[in-house]
Amino acid sequence: MSALLSTRALSRSFGGLRAVHEVDLDLGPGEVRALIGPNGAGKTTFVSMLIGRVAPSSGRVLFDGQDITRRPAHARVRLGLAYTFQITSVFARLPVAENVALAARRRLGRDRAAVAAEVARTLGRVGLTGREKIAAADLSYGHQRLLELAMGLAQAPRLLILDEPTQGLSEPEIETFKALVRTLAGETAILLIEHNMGVVMELADRITVLDAGVVLAEGAPAAIRADARVQAAYLGTAADA
CATH class of the missing domain: 1.10.8 (Helicase, Ruva Protein; domain 3)
Known part of the structure; x- marks a missing residue:
């Protein structure tokens, strides 16, 4: 199955600071993918490049086979990419x-x-x-x-990017959110940036872990939970984007 969203060697530096470095990611149609990582891992910068808010220093973003690296945010929305902000908008x-x-x-x-x-x-x-x-x-x-x-x-949307969607929700509201994501599975692809590891492990088909701007690990929830590198870098700690 062809990827709906792909990045190839996607990188962004701010002055001498390397925020994201050569990230490759493939997200399939209908897939629920979680993006996690400690503070400063580069999650916000990476997502900002996906949605057109930040231009990459190098690399490419492809959506349904089209190179959208230089397309403005509104053009990406028309293609079927929607984003919800970490801070309500x-x-x-x-x-x-x-x-x-x-x-x-x-x-x-x-x-x-x-x-x-x-x-x-x-x-x-x-x-x-x-x-x-x-x-x-x-x-x-x-x-x-x-x-x-x-x-x-x-x-x-064909791809819905959710940035910390359960932040501020009560437990019943989190349950409503999880039920909604389950109904969306297969209907739209979802990229979930989330600090609640219970939600991530329950909902994600696959998880990508960023650390210091690079992909530390990628795989099914069980494999990520068992990965010693991920445990050392992130799991068991609180993190925001």
């Missing part, structure tokens, strides 16, 4: 439903009935039914994260 003054509608209109245009149906469906998937008229700013932090996820899903 909702439109605070707008109602919940309108936040999702804005995302849905990118795909569905001005078809009001289709947009309304997508809003209702997506809010139901993330557990926010009944909060449609509440201003996004009045939601709890955890519910803002779920709203941001709904905005990503409303675009029907």
